[in-house]
Amino acid sequence: MEKIVILTGAGISAESGLGTFRDEDGLWAQHAIEDVATPEGFARDPARVHRFYNARRAQAARARPNAAHAALARLQAEHPGEVAIITQNVDGLHEAAGAHDVIHMHGRLSGALCATCGHRWPAPVEMAPDDPCPACGARATRPDVVWFGEIPHGLDAIWDHLAEAGIFAAIGTSGQVYPAAAFAEEAAQAGAQTVELNLEPSANAYRFTQARHGPASQVVPAWVEEILARDAQ
Ligand code: OAD
Numbered sequence: 001m002e003k004i005v006i007l008t009g010a011g012i013s014a015e016s017g018l019g020t021f022r023d024e025d026g027l028w029a030q031h032a033i034e035d036v037a038t039p040e041g042f043a044r045d046p047a048r049v050h051r052f053y054n055a056r057r058a059q060a061a062r063a064r065p066n067a068a069h070a071a072l073a074r075l076q077a078e079h080p081g082e083v084a085i086i087t088q089n090v091d092g093l094h095e096a097a098g099a100h101d102v103i104h105m106h107g108r109l110s111g112a113l114c115a116t117c118g119h120r121w122p123a124p125v126e127m128a129p130d131d132p133c134p135a136c137g138a139r140a141t142r143p144d145v146v147w148f149g150e151i152p153h154g155l156d157a158i159w160d161h162l163a164e165a166g167i168f169a170a171i172g173t174s175g176q177v178y179p180a181a182a183f184a185e186e187a188a189q190a191g192a193q194t195v196e197l198n199l200e201p202s203a204n205a206y207r208f209t210q211a212r213h214g215p216a217s218q219v220v221p222a223w224v225e226e227i228l229a230r231d232a233q
Helices: 039-044 048-063 068-080 155-164 180-189 218-233
Strands: 003-008 083-087 107-114 120-122 141-145 167-173 195-198 209-211
Touching: 003 107, 003 155, 003 180, 003 209, 039 048, 048 107, 068 083, 083 155, 083 209, 155 167, 155 180, 167 180, 167 218, 180 195, 195 218, 209 218
Parallel strands: 003 083, 003 167, 167 195, 195 209
Antiparallel strands: 107 120, 107 141
């Protein structure tokens, strides 16, 4: 049975109450990317960057997975082929819904990282710039998230998944950030069918052979039902 590779973005968590980035009232309308999502911004004002991620961590801790997260966990459990989930999201809602082996290409809010020695540990609810690293003692604690100008996590595994994909689906992502925006083409070149599931056609829509438009909590469960019904035939 074919392998299904799924890329998710902020749109899948929108109905769980977490803000997207580029919608009208999104995070990038309220904060400058260069201040809170670049290594240079962190070097200039680490306290500001921690405040931004502390607020997002607190919000994510209150959020619950929605029907779209649940449907993907069900697909992973019931589809006879492999289902690989790659997310750009730093929340833990896929795992909270029961998904496994999720590749967090942009890191996670639940992690802390020492900018000096690279040690990783579970983030406390509130992080501060002078929190010492438990391994080396340096006071260079940062959130374990990937910023602009840094290399996303898991790329080798991702390219391997894309090369083997029979179906590639992008869910709730605007397709404006690379390398994730190039995954559809990569999968298509490997022979995958490609489908975009998004509230509306994204800037990347032309790269997909199929589309399902609407809120993720509706279009994702319907798409999963279709695949599982076909598997059962
Ligand atoms: P964006 O905010 O760029 O895009 C969110 C997409 O979700 C848009 O295309 C919306 O139309 C769609 N959307 C909104 N609500 C939806 C809903 N209820 N159901 C389905 N779709 C919905 O977020 P991403 O594409 O995830 O990176 O952004 C990619 C990366 O840019 C993020 O990981 C982050 C950001 O800068 C870093 O911080 C490094």
